[in-house]
Amino acid sequence: MSTNNKNKRARADTIGNARVTTPARTKKEQSPGYADKALDPSTQEDLLATSAKCHPDIVTSIESAYKDLVARQAKIALPFDTWPMKARYELRRYNELPKHEQYDKEGDAADLISKLVESITETVKEYHSFQTKFNAVEAIRNIFEEVIRTEGKVAKALRKWKMDSDWGSQLTEICEMFARDDWSKMAVAKASDGTLYLDFFAKTAREAKKRGLDGDLRLYDALEILRTKPWVEG
Structure with a gap:
């Protein structure tokens, strides 16, 4: 199988009885140390919060997305x-x-x-x-x-x-x-x-x-x- 085909191939992961398909990782993602360089969730949240202070539109967008999420979940009973x-x-x-x-x-x-x-x-x-x-x-x-x-x-x-x-x-x-x-x-x-x-x-x-x-x-x-x-x- 060619390198391109390998990169295009999706990986299937199993969660409970459901199968979740995720894209194949790129060579960069597979390289040693890539995970260490990726931003952790708390850093991402800090950057988003900082950006929101500078750009009010981001705050509006986040609030709108959250309201949509709550509205959708209100109709669901897990x-x-x-x-x-x-x-x-x-x-x-x-x-x-x-x-x-x-x-x-x-x-x-x-x-x-x-x-x-x-x-x-x-x-x-x-x-x-x-x-x-x-x-x-x-x-x-x-x-x-x-x-x-x-x-x-x-x-x-x-x-x-x-x-x-x-x-x-x-x-x-x-x-x-x-x-x-x-x-x-x-x-x-x-x-x-x-x-x-x-x-x-x-x-x-x-x-x-x-x-x-x-x-x-x-x-x-x-x-x-x-x-x-x-x-x-x-």
């Missing part, structure tokens, strides 16, 4: 249903392993939960719709419920191990993302069983406390944010 399903499946799979294979599997279980929670947190942004953020909170609550309720040696060891994680902090981080206008929606939101969602959430918080896990999962902290933030902001 689903997170598969994350709790993955947690449920894996925790129960660990429980079904022969006893000699369950040894120290709580570490693997903790890694799994961490990856699932981090994946949700990294996906959700402040400009996302109420429904997207609501779905994210419910997915993490559901994952925590699996940790709290699942029986078996691995799940029990995971609870006893006290995780030493920031799972709860990531939950509260998403709760803090809700816009002021979102709280009126949260106050009347319904859970899958038809009850008010905040009451439904509180049940999981109480279960976590009984298990001695609230310090790790911070469900009561999250509930406090969801119930009181509009009034705290005045």
Whole structure:
């Protein structure tokens, strides 16, 4: 294959079940040290901010693009249903392993939960719709419920191990993302069983406390944010 053909050929990368095609790198991009010379994101942001001060049109353009982004995202509700399903499946799979294979599997279980929670947190942004953020909170609550309720040696060891994680902090981080206008929606939101969602959430918080896990999962902290933030902001 000629050099030109190689440069024209696209590389296919896989993210989850989706395939993302990216252009082939040029010789310059492939050369040693190229990555070191490229501007890091923070430097790019600084340059953009400096340019914006000198050119008001840039500020207007950025504000317009952001408003368009928010408007588009307001119409979208990202689903997170598969994350709790993955947690449920894996925790129960660990429980079904022969006893000699369950040894120290709580570490693997903790890694799994961490990856699932981090994946949700990294996906959700402040400009996302109420429904997207609501779905994210419910997915993490559901994952925590699996940790709290699942029986078996691995799940029990995971609870006893006290995780030493920031799972709860990531939950509260998403709760803090809700816009002021979102709280009126949260106050009347319904859970899958038809009850008010905040009451439904509180049940999981109480279960976590009984298990001695609230310090790790911070469900009561999250509930406090969801119930009181509009009034705290005045």
